[in-house]
Amino acid sequence: MALRSFKGGVHPYEGKELSKDKPVVRLEPSSELVFPLSQHIGAPAKAVVNVGDTVLRGQVLAEANGFVSAPVISSVSGTVKAIEKRRSCTGSMVESIVISNDNMDSCVSFNEISFEEALKLDRETIIKKISDAGIVGMGGAGFPTHVKLSPKDPDKIEYIIVNCAECEPYLTSDYRTMLEKTDKLYLGLKLLVSLFKNAKGVFAIEDNKRDCISLLSEKCVDDNISVCPLLTKYPQGGERQLIHAVTGRDINSKMLPADAGCIVDNVSTVCAIYDAVVLGKPLMDRFFTVSGDNVVNPQNYEIRIGMSFRDILEASGGEIDKAQKWISGGPMMGFSMFDLDVPTTKTTGAFLSFKEDEASIYDATACINCGRCVNACPENLVPSRLSKFFENKVKDEFEKWYGLECIECGSCTYVCPAKRPLAQEIKTFKHQILAEKKKQKEIGRGN
Amino acid sequence: MNDLIHVTSSPHVREKMDTRKIMLCVIISLLPATFFGIYNFGVKALLIIFLSIFTSVLSEWVFDRITYRKNTIGDLSAVVTGLLLGLNLPHTVSWFIPVLGSIFAIFIVKMLFGGLGQNFMNPALGARCFLVLSFASQMTTFTYDGVTGATPLTQIKQGETVNTIDMLLGTCGGTIGETSALCLLIGGIFLILMGIISLRIPATYIITLVLFMGAFGPKGFDGTYLLQQVFGGGLMIGAFFMATDYVTCPITPKGQIVYGIILGVLTGVFRVFGQTAEGVSYAIIFTNCLVPLIEKFTIPKAFGINTVKEEH
Numbered sequence: 001m002a003l004r005s006f007k008g009g010v011h012p013y014e015g016k017e018l019s020k021d022k023p024v025v026r027l028e029p030s031s032e033l034v035f036p037l038s039q040h041i042g043a044p045a046k047a048v049v050n051v052g053d054t055v056l057r058g059q060v061l062a063e064a065n066g067f068v069s070a071p072v073i074s075s076v077s078g079t080v081k082a083i084e085k086r087r088s089c090t091g092s093m094v095e096s097i098v099i100s101n102d103n104m105d106s107c108v109s110f111n112e113i114s115f116e117e118a119l120k121l122d123r124e125t126i127i128k129k130i131s132d133a134g135i136v137g138m139g140g141a142g143f144p145t146h147v148k149l150s151p152k153d154p155d156k157i158e159y160i161i162v163n164c165a166e167c168e169p170y171l172t173s174d175y176r177t178m179l180e181k182t183d184k185l186y187l188g189l190k191l192l193v194s195l196f197k198n199a200k201g202v203f204a205i206e207d208n209k210r211d212c213i214s215l216l217s218e219k220c221v222d223d224n225i226s227v228c229p230l231l232t233k234y235p236q237g238g239e240r241q242l243i244h245a246v247t248g249r250d251i252n253s254k255m256l257p258a259d260a261g262c263i264v265d266n267v268s269t270v271c272a273i274y275d276a277v278v279l280g281k282p283l284m285d286r287f288f289t290v291s292g293d294n295v296v297n298p299q300n301y302e303i304r305i306g307m308s309f310r311d312i313l314e315a316s317g318g319e320i321d322k323a324q325k326w327i328s329g330g331p332m333m334g335f336s337m338f339d340l341d342v343p344t345t346k347t348t349g350a351f352l353s354f355k356e357d358e359a360s361i362y363d364a365t366a367c368i369n370c371g372r373c374v375n376a377c378p379e380n381l382v383p384s385r386l387s388k389f390f391e392n393k394v395k396d397e398f399e400k401w402y403g404l405e406c407i408e409c410g411s412c413t414y415v416c417p418a419k420r421p422l423a424q425e426i427k428t429f430k431h432q433i434l435a436e437k438k439k440q441k442e443i444g445r446g447n
Numbered sequence: 448m449n450d451l452i453h454v455t456s457s458p459h460v461r462e463k464m465d466t467r468k469i470m471l472c473v474i475i476s477l478l479p480a481t482f483f484g485i486y487n488f489g490v491k492a493l494l495i496i497f498l499s500i501f502t503s504v505l506s507e508w509v510f511d512r513i514t515y516r517k518n519t520i521g522d523l524s525a526v527v528t529g530l531l532l533g534l535n536l537p538h539t540v541s542w543f544i545p546v547l548g549s550i551f552a553i554f555i556v557k558m559l560f561g562g563l564g565q566n567f568m569n570p571a572l573g574a575r576c577f578l579v580l581s582f583a584s585q586m587t588t589f590t591y592d593g594v595t596g597a598t599p600l601t602q603i604k605q606g607e608t609v610n611t612i613d614m615l616l617g618t619c620g621g622t623i624g625e626t627s628a629l630c631l632l633i634g635g636i637f638l639i640l641m642g643i644i645s646l647r648i649p650a651t652y653i654i655t656l657v658l659f660m661g662a663f664g665p666k667g668f669d670g671t672y673l674l675q676q677v678f679g680g681g682l683m684i685g686a687f688f689m690a691t692d693y694v695t696c697p698i699t700p701k702g703q704i705v706y707g708i709i710l711g712v713l714t715g716v717f718r719v720f721g722q723t724a725e726g727v728s729y730a731i732i733f734t735n736c737l738v739p740l741i742e743k744f745t746i747p748k749a750f751g752i753n754t755v756k757e758e759h
């Protein structure tokens with residue numbers, strides 16, 4: 001069978017063998033956990049606890065502040081030590097709630113129902129449960145899931161795609177989720193499909209995860225859920241690329257997946273939905289990969305959200321040598337870190353430590369116009385030109401050459417033989433232009 | 448410095464391929480034609496190629512020195528320019544021709560425009576055209592096996608018959624590197640397999656030329672004649688190694704096809720209606736100048752940009 005894919009893309013070294021065959025280990029929570037109020041796209045949550053309060057595992061620490069927002073839930077029991085600005089894994093300072101863990105793990109009572117009962121619940125109740133559980137896109141974007149599940153016209157949704165591509169090198173937490181939580185994942189999708197009259201469910205899996213493909217294929221025998229094997233290529237898990245591979249429909253930056261009749265959710269998100277609706281458990285834990293050539297035990301862990309990267313690294317056995325690069329997330333789109341005393345959030349799925357920083361080995365030289373970036377770009381752009389437009393600050397040309405369509409996947413920088421920071425320049429310029437447009441729009445409104 | 452944590456913007460990994468390796472691949476792909484040229488024309492050919500490469504590299508080094516630029520000879524692009532220029536000269540020229548040509552190629556065509564990546568014209572071809580205009584008799588006198596005679600294409604134009612197999616193998620008169628279509632084809636296929644060039648430019652160029660020669664040429668769609676047009680002159684070296692020069696060809700995929708078609712038509716016009724039997728060099732040089740225009744009209748549509756958003 002021909003594997004589905006998209007045009008362009010790159011094949012970076014996968015590095016998944018480091019951690020893929022190691023079953024997930026539960027990590028005991030550390031003594032202090034930090035919960036940033038902004039772990040999602042949209043308005044930051046509003047704290048509902050005060051310093052000194054006693055909190056339980058599963059208790060709401062901060063509630064959603066608007067429709068596009070999500071509550072923050074405590075993953076341990078203990079007392080609120082502080083509510084202050086703390087550094088986040090991207091380096092910015094974010095208002096956070098600090099909990100001192102009492103190691104009792106006293107939980108709020110979770111209201112568990114059977115799957116059959118859950119299927120009988122009405123749409124609003126299910127979405128309310130998902131919203132109250134604080135579930136956001138756990139693949140990295142952090143878009144509140146209940147918003148995704150509330151499109152303007154639910155009848156137009158034809159595909160619920162579970163993003164099982166995990167195209168980022170080194171990451172294996174989605175892979176382990178598929179192997180270890182197969183039932184949860186399958187039932188979670190079944191639940192989602194039941195929300196939309198015309199929808200069918202699809203597990204979109206890269207074919208470097210053959211065992212997951214066969215495992216999930218066995219599950220989906222006689223219903224409207226299927227497995228779609230995809231070619232192993234980065235960025236196969238990019239939302240627009242995934243929709244194209246599965247449905248053949250194309251969307252651009254001004255559209256939502258719903259415009260193509262699709263809803264795309266990450267593997268962990270779908271499992272979290274099952275937990276929330278059936279087990280009544282809010283989002284408190286997640287799977288997390290610790291890998292890279294500089295960690296003693298590359299491994300997958302089940303962590304409490306809010307633990308610091310340092311605690312997780314130390315629990316995993318620490319580093320071999322002095323690291324030159326720390327990355328939160330994957331090497332293609334993750335953030336490089338300079339401080340490990342920052343909390344994990346709902347969207348952080350990996351920590352990588354490298355002895356050497358590959359990105360600083362080479363110096364940028366002149367562009368030779370080879371066109372490798374054009375072949376690699378999954379959005380069909382001409383990155384080398386766009387980066388020149390940035391250097392010369394010509395915005396209209398940048399837009400004319402569709403610079404605003406960039407998905408920031410980094411494929412162009414990865415392939416560039418002249419080692420030019422193409423993606424970095426394009427990203428910068430894109431954000432500048434978008435910010436200016438937003439500002440102009442606001443000024444326009446003011447008049 | 449290395450004790451510190453590096454903080455950079457993503458992506459954090461890089462492919463191993465770099466400019467130097469690409470240039471090395473181009474050099475390797477030209478080796479069959481180079482060795483055949485030396486075998487075919489003798490040691491004098493080796494001297495010409497050596498002088499040409501040596502002067503190119505030296506010129507770039509000198510230019511970098513006197514303009515206080517970072518030394519760029521390590522990227523091997525000057526070697527490629529020198530090699531291509533050497534292969535485009537007859538083996539009978541005086542020693543100063545490759546030297547002068549290389550200096551012109553590097554100083555005037557390449558470095559004065561800003562060095563690698565900035566020149567709008569292929570340096571080796573620019574230099575060849577400069578030499579043909581300045582030293583016409585030396586540059587257009589071809590000797591093979593001690594006999595001075597016309598190149599196969601000129602012979603065909605004059606109505607003589609030539610052996611197609613000789614043209615394929617390269618055992619005939621011409622510049623050092625252009626005679627053996629077979630060796631050049633091997634090099635071209637190597638470049639395509641290595642992913643250094645795509646088939647777009649060479650294929651559209653050759654196909655367009657064949658169609659043009661068939662439609663407007665003196666012999667119509669005559670198999671032998673068309674095959675000789677493909678094997679003869681600078682077409683093979685031009686289509687695979689000169690027209691595909693990254694810097695001077697369009698970067699947009701559609702633009703590359705347009706570029707190939709223009710090249711084919713121009714070469715055909717020069718060969719059918721021009722005074723000489725050749726035309727590849729001038730066609731490429733001329734089309735190089737059209738590249739910005741071609742790119743302007745062939746901006747690729749971004750992914751999903753044609754999808755119309757449904758109004759809800």
